[in-house]
Amino acid sequence: MTRARATARARPVRGTWAGAPGVLLLEMVLALALFVALGLAIVNLLGQASGSLAALRQAAYAADLARSALARIEAGIASPESLNGPVVPWEAEAGGSAESAHASGAGWELRIGTEPTEFPGLTLVTVTAVRSGRPGSAGGSLVRLSQLVRLGAREPEGLVGVGP
Secondary structure: OHHHHHHHHHOOOOOOOOOOOOHHHHHHHHHHHHHHHHHHHHHHHHHHHHHHHHHHHHHHHHHHHHHHHHHHHHHOOOOHHHHOEEOOOHHHHOOOOHHHHHHHHOOEEEEEEEEEOOOOOOEEEEEEEEEOOOOOOOOOEEEEEEEEEOOOOOOOHHHOOOOO
């Protein structure tokens, strides 16, 4: 009688999925579909992260260009009129090759505006870095910086702070 009980326990019960043919195949198909769906979701997230990273790099580069232009204007190295327009890559300024110059700053433009202010001797300089020159992409204003700057003649460095 113990043998009959053992075989009764091992047999599948009618009315359940445990003994139906094709259940294992159905489970495998569902598991594979879930795995593919999760894989596609991860690939989509990686694509979005890559796009966000590229936009962040462009915004950081635009901020660097705008800050550099403001620093050059403030130091008296360049005038707002000379920096207004397409960006001249620094390799080209230093006599570098055309290929390296094209790779580092091509497609960027600085729009520099000046306004008089109520403060004597100070001018409001606004620098806008714009991505341009890419076919099929909308060039938009990425960074706009404004700062009060003393334009024009500067005192010689040796005389600054020297009193009678």
